[in-house]
Amino acid sequence: MTLITTVTGFAAFGVAVRAYALALERRPVFDNPITHVLTATFFGGVGAYIYHAEERQVELIEKRKQVLLANRKRRLENGADKAAASSS
Template identity: 60%
Template sequence: MSGVVPYVAGWVGFGFTVRVVALAIQQRPLLQKPMTHALSAAFFGGVGSYIYYLEQRQLELIQKRKHTLLENRKRKREYEEAKAKEHAMAA
């Protein structure tokens, strides 16, 4: 769980910064309507959380696929070695 907290905190900071920059571009007071800052931070925090868990699921799928490919290569190598021995014995 410790990996998700800094990740989400970074996205929360990004969301807050986006809101401040948007207000700065509009030349409005930077802390006007603080609830919008909180909503922006919460939204980006949710995005960060989603991305973190999406990345974890993808890494898990990649590991499963890697394991499957390695098992297939091992079986293919064993099959080819058996065929070579069989061919050598026949000759």
């Protein structure tokens, strides 16, 4: 997912949660619209943080994968060298 869709999705979820909370209290849903803006901003910020955290995690996993593949390749080469040396 892209950053825009993640932030927009979290912001929409925040507004929906705020509207649902007001509806449960039987208060007018759009009585004070600034609270909806603040809620959307907060949840949008949470969405941006989660998006960037996920990107960092994917990058770290990719680096770790490259290290593990290099270790596997080196271990296979060492095993092939030892097998060639012992058969000669």
